[in-house]
Amino acid sequence: xxxTIGLPSKGRMKDDASAxxxxxxxxxxxxxxxRSYRGRVEGADDIEIAFLSASEISREIGAGTVDxxxxxxxxxxxxxxEADSRxxxxxxxxxxxxxxxxxxPEIWLDVDSMADLGDVAADFxxxxxxxxxxxxxxxxLTQQFFSRQHGIQLYRIVESLGATEGAPAAGQADIIVDITxxxxxxxxxxxxxxxxxxxxxxxxxxxxARKAEHEGNAAVARIIEAVRAxx
Ligand SMILES: Nc1ncnc2c1ncn2[C@@H]1O[C@H](COP(=O)(O)OP(=O)(O)OP(=O)(O)O)[C@@H](O)[C@H]1O
Ligand SMILES: O=P(O)(O)OC[C@H]1O[C@H](OP(=O)(O)OP(=O)(O)O)[C@H](O)[C@@H]1O
Numbered sequence: 391x392x393x394t395i396g397l398p399s400k401g402r403m404k405d406d407a408s409a410x411x412x413x414x415x416x417x418x419x420x421x422x423x424x425r426s427y428r429g430r431v432e433g434a435d436d437i438e439i440a441f442l443s444a445s446e447i448s449r450e451i452g453a454g455t456v457d458x459x460x461x462x463x464x465x466x467x468x469x470x471x472e473a474d475s476r477x478x479x480x481x482x483x484x485x486x487x488x489x490x491x492x493x494x495p496e497i498w499l500d501v502d503s504m505a506d507l508g509d510v511a512a513d514f515x516x517x518x519x520x521x522x523x524x525x526x527x528x529x530x531l532t533q534q535f536f537s538r539q540h541g542i543q544l545y546r547i548v549e550s551l552g553a554t555e556g557a558p559a560a561g562q563a564d565i566i567v568d569i570t571x572x573x574x575x576x577x578x579x580x581x582x583x584x585x586x587x588x589x590x591x592x593x594x595x596x597x598x599a600r601k602a603e604h605e606g607n608a609a610v611a612r613i614i615e616a617v618r619a620x621x
Contacts, residue, residue: 392438393609396450396459399427399441403594406485407460410596414616436609445469447597451477454599458613464490464569464592468528478598480614481621486594488569490531492587495558495565496580503585504540507565511544514564525550525563528589532567535589555579 397411397418398404408418417432418439429439440456447459448469460483467473494501501507514522522545526532529547536542548563555575557563567589570576576583596617604610 391603391607391609392436393458393613394438394440394456395613396440396442396447396456396461397429398444398447398460401444403444403460403462403486406483407594410460410483410617410620413620416613416616437613451597451599454601457599457601457604457610459597460594461597462486462488462592463595464488464528464531464590466595466597467590468530471530476600478600479595480598481596481618483594483596483617484621486592488571488592489588490528490567490569490590490592491576491583492535492589493555493566493568493570493576493581493583496582501584504542504587507584508540508542511542514544521546522565523548523563524565524567525554525557526567527551527554528567528569531589535567555581 397407411418416434416437418429419432420426421428421430427441429441431437431439442450444461445465447456447461448465450456451459452470463479466477470476492504492507494507501510511522514520524532524545525548527550532547536545548557550557554566554568556579557566558581559579566581569592596614598604598614
């Protein structure tokens with residue numbers, strides 16, 4: 391069986407992901423020229439590398455078209471329903487740290503927690519004639535956190551594909567759910583994170599598609615062991 395590993399082809403995780411594999415004794419070499427989206431591991435003919443974007447990796451692992459991948463936990467949990475039954479997080483890799491958070495305008499002085507936000511959502515329609523609007527690209531995580539974990543049902547999600555932090559000032563939404571690492575984008579947009587508003591602490595992970603053929607496969611076990619050994 392050939393084992394396919396999805397690695398980031400671009401973006402902030404690209405270099406660190408390749409470096410982890412190299413450190414673990416799996417040197418990645420491109421097949422063909424530098425712009426090729428296929429690679430292999432030196433000395434391991436049974437491993438193939440597919441270079442994909444971080445969010446494609448999450449999707450392909452869910453579909454089982456790659457066996458392993460390196461991507462952010464946020465993209466796994468946002469991209470896949472019932473993620474834990476479909477994929478295994480084999481290792482947390484120590485880079486690509488970012489938190490998915492609920493942030494509200496700093497001037498909402500009496501809103502500090504999800505309970506406070508629940509109160510605001512409950513009488514938002516009476517006060518403003520519409521539901522509380524949340525700008526985000528994290529639909530699934532937002533719904534799980536608001537509806538299932540906090541019992542907040544009265545809101546509307548406004549899809550945002552970029553510059554999410556600007557949505558409240560632009561009047562497109564009231565609050566946001568987005569990723570933050572240093573916090574400087576939130577600050578620049580006068581937003582604050584709620585005290586219990588961290589939905590997920592994400593980082594880059596080695597993720598495996600749960601497949602029957604992996605059971606008892608020595609090469610699969612070796613890849614996991616090699617990566618874990620250097621962390
Ligand atoms: N400051 C940050 N902003 C956004 N994402 C970050 C940040 N720090 C780490 N990450 C993580 O990086 C991953 C996304 O990486 P990147 O933005 O490089 O992907 P991408 O190449 O843009 O993918 P795609 O084009 O498919 O969206 C996510 O898992 C995210 O959690
Ligand atoms: O907390 P901070 O350190 O300020 O980082 C957070 C910001 O960084 C990312 O945007 P980026 O500009 O990287 O663009 P992208 O979302 O298109 O990757 C992310 O979407 C946030 O807006």
